[in-house]
Amino acid sequence: MKKLSLLFIVCFMIFATARSQDLVFGKGSSAINVGIGFGSTIYHGAYYKMGFPTISASYEMGIVEVAMGSSLTGVVSVGGLAGFGGSKYDYSYYTSGYTVKTNYFLLAVRGNYHFIFHEKFDPYAGIILGYYFGNHKADYPAGWAYGTYSGSSGGFHGGAYAGARWFFTPSIAVFTELGWNISILTIGATFKF
Numbered sequence: 001m002k003k004l005s006l007l008f009i010v011c012f013m014i015f016a017t018a019r020s021q022d023l024v025f026g027k028g029s030s031a032i033n034v035g036i037g038f039g040s041t042i043y044h045g046a047y048y049k050m051g052f053p054t055i056s057a058s059y060e061m062g063i064v065e066v067a068m069g070s071s072l073t074g075v076v077s078v079g080g081l082a083g084f085g086g087s088k089y090d091y092s093y094y095t096s097g098y099t100v101k102t103n104y105f106l107l108a109v110r111g112n113y114h115f116i117f118h119e120k121f122d123p124y125a126g127i128i129l130g131y132y133f134g135n136h137k138a139d140y141p142a143g144w145a146y147g148t149y150s151g152s153s154g155g156f157h158g159g160a161y162a163g164a165r166w167f168f169t170p171s172i173a174v175f176t177e178l179g180w181n182i183s184i185l186t187i188g189a190t191f192k193f
Contacts, residue, residue, distance in 0.1 A: 025122050033060075056106075081128065110127070165190050173189070
């Protein structure tokens, strides 16, 4: 019983100390994320491979704080994302085949829910909804009637993801996001102001 009471007191002190500090991300906070991503969620499938990693930048601002008890606060943030990436589609046809290279650009809005309980750690979950623009170039082997083909496409893109940040200073952090975002895995830096 003494050990359980001591554990309860230690946990309470940790959460009380964390809560007594300024929120790591709160209402009115703004942040810019710059990241590199792996695994395309826009052009994907059995034949698609990553052409080059996605590069993305996003902005968010905390708009609502939600009290969730004495030591946990939730913060809702909204913002936008712009990103660029590439995919490669290799199709084999018996002894020959062709390759389609695609570059795409995504503009999207994002909404996150932050679970605030520590002064340096910021876990969150979010949703994304946007529109992508893609340019395709297909290279067919010699002897095919098509030669080289170029085209474009576009469409809506939506998804959900989970992420976390670790702040080394009050304004600089590293972050990672995993899920159906612009890429499956994104890592990068956050600058809060």
